[in-house]
Amino acid sequence: MSQGRRHSRTRTGCLTCRSRKKKCDEARPRCAGCRRNMLDCTWPNYVAWDGRGQTDTMQPLPDVYQPDNQKSMDHQAQAEVSPSLGRNPSIYTGDNRACALTPHSVLLLGHFARETVSFFAMTPLQNNPLLTLLMPLGYMDDLLMHSLLALGGAHLTHKNPTNMALADTTRLHYAKLLGGLRGEIAHLNDNDMQCKERLLCVLVITCLYEIVSGNTQGAIFKHLHASRGLILSLLDHRSTRNTSSTVNCETLSFSIELYRYLVFSNTLTPHGITPERSLPLDPFLANIGKPEIALASSLEPIFAGTCGLFRLVPLISVMASQRLNEESQGLDAPSPNLARMGDDIYNRIQSWRLDYRYQEGDGDRREQINRVVEMIRLGLYIYLKSALAGSVISDAADLCTIQDHISQLFSYAHKVLASQYTAILLWPVVIAGSCTLIPEEQNVLLHEIYSMKYGMKHMAIVGDVLQLLWKDPDPRAYGPYGLHFIMQKHGLSVGLA
Template sequence: MLTHLRASRYLITELLKSGLPTDRHVAPDLNSQSFGFSIEIYMYLAFSNTVTSFKAQELKHVELPLPGLTMKEMELFPTFGVLFAGGHELFQLTPEICQLASRRLAEEQESKTYRKPSLPLRKTYEDLYQRIVCWEMPPRLQGETITEWRHKRNAAEILRQALSIFLATALQGSLVSDANVLCAIEQHIMILFGCMENIVDKVYSATLLWPLLIGGSCLTEPEQQRQYANEAREEWCDMWHVKKFIDALQLLWDDPDPRAYGPYGLNLILRKHGLDLCI
């Protein structure tokens, strides 16, 4: 599923060999702006498209972060934050959670049961959980208004809630049946969609497709599903791939398989129907 990013990764890796900017505050030239923007687009797509990837062979094509490039070094580019908008530390967690989900599924397959996750997996879960809970929005940038910063913080909170859902389902494996977990996920969904109602700038909503995909994959009430689909079509009516992911969610919602829930359930449905979904 992630092979379409390999060519971009190769080109960026080769270009990085020529060096990085030395100071973000030095007057940027067109090349550094274009290169920095290209890197952030790649990183955004790579992080986002791990959401429905649960197999090692799918993950190995995109090694994150890019070799020789840390998030701290990305900050040297004048365009840093144009997509991440302060939430880069949250974006970084998506492949780590996906790898946790893959390991959990591997444990299930080895035991042939839905037994509880191993101690190492629970420790990994706790570490990721603390990083999500303790994350704080970076302070305002120079020249940024309080209103702009609050919009960014609201968008980042949507990311945080989606990651919380993703993490909770990841530890459960292929079947999310624990009543306490389901209740916690429902609370995260309520906060996520509540924050989404406060998004007033299209700049932020354009980068929130994968959090909404995660939230939508855990909707169980038909009325919620109908409202979600209608609002998504209205909000992103000019984006063809939105129709594709709504169609995929509809297949998920209609499937009676008890595993058809959450990101893993969506992955299951995509494989069952021979579909591919790129965000």
């Protein structure tokens, strides 16, 4: 067979299109092909010709399962962990089987401790429960350690997309995690509260993994439903018996706060409109500070004192669902009863004040937290106004009011989105982004999302979904209802964390 003529391939497209052997339109920061297929769009930092038509940014590492190849790890991956190793090398060695699963597991752990934990808690590193509470427990618990390693790996592999060894290691830890969860849940003794508390902690970390890894098929909600069952059982048992001797109260409190955060942050659409995304509004979601679920520390490491505002999110979500029901019955405007409920929630948003006991440090930190509070408050105003409008917002006055809130929110965004409070700001930013009609604001928001310093995959997916929303001509493609409309239309179920 005669060989056809060889054609030279472009070397100026993104790495993802090159690896898929697809033509790249070279649009930055995300090319059209990566946006369309919900893929990472990565670009080489440099091009180093090796004489064979390859660049060293595309060369994969040796087989991750061969210990002799550990010395061949690239310098970039080594740099991810070396600062932490230098401070305390002993924590990365020892007998923990999860940490020793592959030669590259240590890199995942180092990245988790150095960068990933900072994203998910609004406290200084020395008070971060992911680092100070869960990591020490992980050294005594392989299943928990697999969850931490998988989470750190999901973050690290997104930042190093051509490193196949790190990707393989992450997948292996995730497989061990799922296999262990299935086995332990299948054989769980209903009276074993200690095991339930431990599995709850692993499950909520698994939720974070599903989001950070870029899962768009709703895997997080399956884990959240399982977590809810464990929480209800633990709280019921704790209210009737003294379980302090068998349950780690500090871990339980943090797991419940993380569950709340995940439920509130992923309440983006009217309640119940997408059954698999909807979780029951249990009392423990709203009863902040009740003795049976009081946090061991009053700092609220995830919410930074804003949980009282966030607990209004599901209430507005229920109102949105009720408004859609009224709309289906032919009501062009909210009923008097629903309008009164809206006024009540508006007043609660407006009158809520941050308890400064939750703040630490100097005035700059206090000023940042105040900006965070205002962004969440504005996000709630936008969510409430759009919820009362129904599936299509046609009233010009409502649109103007929403746009004013969006402009105010974005005026704070550039000052705090690069801070340690990024995670709890994703919900108001996405709500505002779903409603903005101004192209300049859309472009600025996309730039902020795609260039956030933490570089997590789910942020890029959020940017892609917002672009789908903005480009869709259907009048329903607007606001929280529009997010539901777009996700249903494209078969997506996006998670925030």
